[in-house]
Amino acid sequence: MHCPDCQSQQIVKNGKITLQDGACVQKYLCKSCRKQFNDRTGMPMARLRTPSAIVTLAMNVRTEGMGVRGTGRSFGKSHSTIIRA
Numbered sequence: 001m002h003c004p005d006c007q008s009q010q011i012v013k014n015g016k017i018t019l020q021d022g023a024c025v026q027k028y029l030c031k032s033c034r035k036q037f038n039d040r041t042g043m044p045m046a047r048l049r050t051p052s053a054i055v056t057l058a059m060n061v062r063t064e065g066m067g068v069r070g071t072g073r074s075f076g077k078s079h080s081t082i083i084r085a
């Protein structure tokens with residue numbers, strides 16, 4: 001774990017926030033540059049505000065060698081199933 005801004009490892013936990021989709025996100029404070037960030041900061045899919053389970057799954061799918069298009073297609077099929085689980 002390091003600061004996405006200055007790469008410092010002087011990170012402290014700084015409370016939690018609950019997003020609109022109900023996902024709980026850990027917030028952090030960088031003691032070096034005093035910037036705040038959270039678990040999703042810097043992640044490519046952060047702006048989509050998808051539940052973190054889907055984000056994680058999407059990452060796994062992508063690391064397993066599927067292209068971006070393939071990832072999107074598999075989510076089109078299984079989106080509601082993932083939400084329920």
Ligand SMILES: [Zn+2]
Binds near residue numbers: 035
């Ligand atoms: Zn920093």
